[in-house]
Amino acid sequence: MTYSENLWLYFTLLFGIIIVPGMDMLFVLANSLSGGRRTGIAATAGIVAGGAVHSLYGAIGVGVLAVLLPTLFNPLLFAGAAYMAWIGFTLIRSSITVETVGAGGLGSGWRAFRQGAATCLMNPKAYLFMIAVYPQFLKPIYGPIWAQGLVMGFMTMATQAAVYGTLALTAARSRTLLVSNPKATILVGRVAGALLIAVSILTAWHGWRVSL
Numbered sequence: 135m136t137y138s139e140n141l142w143l144y145f146t147l148l149f150g151i152i153i154v155p156g157m158d159m160l161f162v163l164a165n166s167l168s169g170g171r172r173t174g175i176a177a178t179a180g181i182v183a184g185g186a187v188h189s190l191y192g193a194i195g196v197g198v199l200a201v202l203l204p205t206l207f208n209p210l211l212f213a214g215a216a217y218m219a220w221i222g223f224t225l226i227r228s229s230i231t232v233e234t235v236g237a238g239g240l241g242s243g244w245r246a247f248r249q250g251a252a253t254c255l256m257n258p259k260a261y262l263f264m265i266a267v268y269p270q271f272l273k274p275i276y277g278p279i280w281a282q283g284l285v286m287g288f289m290t291m292a293t294q295a296a297v298y299g300t301l302a303l304t305a306a307r308s309r310t311l312l313v314s315n316p317k318a319t320i321l322v323g324r325v326a327g328a329l330l331i332a333v334s335i336l337t338a339w340h341g342w343r344v345s346l
Contacts, residue, residue: 137276143333144271145289150329151263152297161253162298165246166305174302176243180250182294188260189290192268193283199269215338217266222330270337 158181166174272282
């Protein structure tokens with residue numbers, strides 16, 4: 135697998151996960167409905183900032199492991215692939231629906247930014263997900279880990295900004311779409327789950343080939 139193919143695979147997985155309705159998405163919508171577009175964009179910026187922190191610790195963790203304990207790199211890769219597959223299986227079995235999206239409390243853009251960052255940083259599943267995902271794509275064979283981490287971090291931030299920023303700018307329509315189309319949200323969740331399983335199998339297979 136070339137480096138470009140590796141990045142495309144990461145982007146496909148990343149986009150599939152971000153568009154699944156979840157805590158971050160509903161937070162952006164609630165702030166946009168209560169405070170307008172500017173507050174929604176501030177909430178989006180907070181979530182993006184939180185995502186940058188997640189990307190940073192993920193890259194640092196993989197980099198330290200690759201340098202200090204290279205023999206554990208592949209075991210972590212396989213463990214991460216198994217965890218990704220389990221998340222994917224859970225998403226396929228679940229029925230993700232959004233019954234309502236209420237307006238959040240009134241507040242400044244700065245408050246929305248702080249709350250967005252805190253919402254992202256205090257999500258324990260995000261930490262486990264980054265530990266599982268980053269070893270699948272940050273690999274010494276592609277060059278310096280820090281450089282790869284910068285690229286993937288930028289991709290994560292840009293994708294979050296694009297998806298959540300669009301929601302912030304179209305809050306009323308987005309709420310109607312999410313609430314009135316439960317079958318669509320269920321389908322999005324199951325497609326994302328299938329993507330996770332497919333990527334976990336592909337990365338585990340590639341890791342196994344490299345280790346031979």
